[in-house]
Amino acid sequence: APKTRNLFAGRIDQFEVGGVRQFLDLEGNEILIRRIAGDDFQAFSSTCPHLGCKVRWEQDEGHYLCPCHMGIFGADGEAISGPPADGGQNLSPVPLVIDSDAGVLYVQVREPGRRAS
Numbered sequence: 645a646p647k648t649r650n651l652f653a654g655r656i657d658q659f660e661v662g663g664v665r666q667f668l669d670l671e672g673n674e675i676l677i678r679r680i681a682g683d684d685f686q687a688f689s690s691t692c693p694h695l696g697c698k699v700r701w702e703q704d705e706g707h708y709l710c711p712c713h714m715g716i717f718g719a720d721g722e723a724i725s726g727p728p729a730d731g732g733q734n735l736s737p738v739p740l741v742i743d744s745d746a747g748v749l750y751v752q753v754r755e756p757g758r759r760a761s
Contacts, residue, residue, distance in 0.1 A: 693733035
């Protein structure tokens with residue numbers, strides 16, 4: 645199994661309820677972290693599963709949008725319309741570790757693979 649590492653993503657109170665913040669993992673991949681309520685969070689890769697464009701959170705609409713082919717994903721990452729919905733391609737979830745006692749949030753990432761020299 646690949647090794648994982650918890651990356652500090654921020655204090656829970658820095659995240660607005662209903663809002664989304666961007667976070668970069670060790671390999672520069674963009675992760676979108678959404679605070680649902682209280683200590684309830686969800687995170688997804690910002691890479692659209694259709695052709696790899698970047699999705700963005702549309703706050704007023706309450707969904708993720710991929711501008712390349714107008715793919716729309718619900719707040720739960722499920723494809724609603726456009727090519728991703730046609731192909732049954734949802735956003736890839738990213739595991740989070742929530743330390744309620746300390747009031748902090750971590751993104752769980754795979755350790756970058758080390759190449760043998």
